[in-house]
Amino acid sequence: MTGKEKDCVCPVERAGSLDSRIRRWFQNPRKILEPYVTEGMTVLDFGCGPGFFSIDMAYMVGPSGRVIAVDLQEGMLQILRDKILGTELEERITLHRCEELMVNIPREIDFALAFYMIHELPDQRSFFKEIAEALRPQGRLLVVEPPFHVSKEDFEETIQKAQGAGFVLVERPKVLLSKAALLEKSQWNYFVDFS
Ligand SMILES: C[S@@+](CC[C@H](N)C(=O)[O-])C[C@H]1O[C@@H](n2cnc3c(N)ncnc32)[C@H](O)[C@@H]1O
Numbered sequence: 001m002t003g004k005e006k007d008c009v010c011p012v013e014r015a016g017s018l019d020s021r022i023r024r025w026f027q028n029p030r031k032i033l034e035p036y037v038t039e040g041m042t043v044l045d046f047g048c049g050p051g052f053f054s055i056d057m058a059y060m061v062g063p064s065g066r067v068i069a070v071d072l073q074e075g076m077l078q079i080l081r082d083k084i085l086g087t088e089l090e091e092r093i094t095l096h097r098c099e100e101l102m103v104n105i106p107r108e109i110d111f112a113l114a115f116y117m118i119h120e121l122p123d124q125r126s127f128f129k130e131i132a133e134a135l136r137p138q139g140r141l142l143v144v145e146p147p148f149h150v151s152k153e154d155f156e157e158t159i160q161k162a163q164g165a166g167f168v169l170v171e172r173p174k175v176l177l178s179k180a181a182l183l184e185k186s187q188w189n190y191f192v193d194f195s
Contacts (some may be wrong), residue, residue: 014074029056047117051080128165
């Protein structure tokens with residue numbers, strides 16, 4: 001992790017607040033993901049943290065599907081590993097520790113989630129480019145960002161960077177206490193550098 005990332009990345013000590021019952025009341029993973037995740041899909045939970053979304057995603061894709069849960073911090077992945085140990089989900093969730101931006105994930109993803117994590121990235125353009133490469137044609141990416149850390153302008157800039165990496169903005173779903181965008185990999189998948 002670089003010095004800049006250390007300052008921005010949500011520490012493992014905050015994992016409990018990300019994984020709380022109270023959060024489930026206002027950000028129910030199944031309700032949020034129901035329109036996008038179906039049985040048999042291969043899905044990516046990028047910046048999965050303690051797996052608040054990964055576990056529900058694993059039930060939603062069922063035994064024939066797969067969840068790839070990626071995080072920068074081993075401490076976050078260990079919390080998720082402990083939760084699924086000895087359960088049916090152990091086979092269904094692949095844990096992957098990425099080294100900074102080297103996501104290095106298989107190129108067969110149907111749906112990707114980046115929940116409350118993009119503002120922690122030092123290089124959003126590279127992230128979108130890598131996710132676009134990993135998604136199947138017309139695969140979708142749901143980006144959700146927190147309301148206070150991320151201004152309206154910053155969020156619009158994030159969407160522009162995604163569009164520069166070949167994503168098309170499909171809709172702006174309503175997610176409580178958040179800014180959200182559903183993006184689809186364009187069939188041409190080009191990369192434009194706006195910098
Ligand atoms: C605020 S937490 C959100 C966790 C989870 N998505 C949720 O909503 O509960 C952000 C997570 O993104 C991870 N993260 C930050 N930068 C990352 C990167 N470059 N690659 C992978 N994960 C990263 C952090 O380690 C942290 O677990």
